[in-house]
Structures are given as C-alpha cells and as structure tokens.
Amino acid sequence: MILQVCFSLYAALAADAGAAAPPQDPTPPQGMVFVPAGEFIMGSNVGDADESPQHVASTGAFFMDAFEVSNADFKTFDPNFSYPEAQDNFPAIVTWDQAKAYAKHVGKRLPTETEWEKASRGVDGRIFPWGDTYDPSYVQYDESQGIGETIAKPQSPYGCFDMAGGAMEWTSSWYQPYAGNTVACDSYGEKFRVLRGGTTFNDQFHMRCSHRFYLPPNTTSNYRTGFRCVKDIG
Numbered sequence: 001m002i003l004q005v006c007f008s009l010y011a012a013l014a015a016d017a018g019a020a021a022p023p024q025d026p027t028p029p030q031g032m033v034f035v036p037a038g039e040f041i042m043g044s045n046v047g048d049a050d051e052s053p054q055h056v057a058s059t060g061a062f063f064m065d066a067f068e069v070s071n072a073d074f075k076t077f078d079p080n081f082s083y084p085e086a087q088d089n090f091p092a093i094v095t096w097d098q099a100k101a102y103a104k105h106v107g108k109r110l111p112t113e114t115e116w117e118k119a120s121r122g123v124d125g126r127i128f129p130w131g132d133t134y135d136p137s138y139v140q141y142d143e144s145q146g147i148g149e150t151i152a153k154p155q156s157p158y159g160c161f162d163m164a165g166g167a168m169e170w171t172s173s174w175y176q177p178y179a180g181n182t183v184a185c186d187s188y189g190e191k192f193r194v195l196r197g198g199t200t201f202n203d204q205f206h207m208r209c210s211h212r213f214y215l216p217p218n219t220t221s222n223y224r225t226g227f228r229c230v231k232d233i234g
Helices: 002-019 071-077 096-105 113-121
Strands: 032-035 038-042 055-059 062-065 168-174 193-196 213-215 230-232
Touching: 032 113, 038 113, 055 113, 062 113, 071 096, 096 168, 113 168, 113 193
Parallel strands: none
Antiparallel strands: 032 062, 038 055, 062 230, 168 193, 193 213
C-alpha cells in the first residue's frame, strides 16, 4: 500500500513536471531562422543623435531570412531584373518599392526596424551582430564576396548572416524619432524608409546594430540597398 501511494505521488509529480516543460520553438521555413518574442536593448546613447535614447523595446516572435535576398532569387520574381554576370549569389540591389513587392510575392514581408535590430543584436545590447569587438574579417568591405562569403562567416544571435556589411537592408519603418528623442531633424516623418546594416564602403561605425540610415522608397540613390524578409508565425 505504501509503495502504491509513493508510486502514485511520483507519477503525479512527473506529470506536473512534464506539463511545466517549456514549449519547443517552431521550426522555421527553409532558409529562415526563428526569433523569439520578448524585450531587448535598442538604440544607443553614444552613436548618432537619431539612435538615442537607448531603450527597452519588444517584438513578437517571427521568422527571418538567414541571408539577404540574392540576385538570382529576385530574378525569379522579376525576369527583367538585371545584374552583373556571375553575381547570382550577391545581394539584389533594389528600391524599397521593389523589395516590398518581392516580399509580398513570396508570402512574406519586410521587417520593421525594431525586428531587424532584435534579429541582429539579440538581448544583450551588443554593439555588432557578433559581439562587442570589431573584426574586419567579419564584414564585406568590397563587392568581391557574395552572400555568406565573409572570411569568418559570423552569425547574429539567432543565426542571420551578413547583418553588417555587404548591402544595407530595407525595413518597413518610416524614419521617425524614438520616443524621448528631443533632437529635431527635418528628415523625420513619412518621407523616408529606414535601412539597417552597413554596406561595402562604410567604416565600423556604420556596422553597429543600432546605426540607422534612410532613403526615399522609390530609389537606391546609388547606394547598395538590399533586403531580407520576415514571416509571421501562426
């Protein structure tokens, strides 16, 4: 009788433990990574004025492309899209309007500025996608390397490649000040879309996760402007 009671108690405790087990992360679609919901440190108090104030932001869970959309990928959407020979696996250099159209075509969307920084930075407030120490072997400084071909091939905390260097990446967000930012800027408003991540000719300051850039949505302005997509969960 005592043994039976002990066994029943053990079974109940085991059942409770099983019920309390954390749920498994959803499996990302091919070519994408999972970014969980939650808070993270966004912005910077020591960068450009538009990066301040550093604050706690949050996102829902989402999937994000591990790599930028390539020339070959984009050409499957737009057969008239042209790019240099032998650069199938280089970032597609497009306008915001083109990036949005592609994302919609493949059942995805462009990331918000907040989602992009979360995917790049993780939750520890790091300066670069790989940590706090700059290493030039981690970034593409010229146009001789394709997607994912940097020497060290560093990943962001969630497994995204090339989030610094190569091509700047369009987000869906308008260029607006963060809450609490009191520095006036004529460019704020619904005129320009935010880009993130440095590009080939930038220095290490522009490779930081918190750095912001902006352009009109209908032009590249001769910058290397690429993109990656996100997909909602559920």
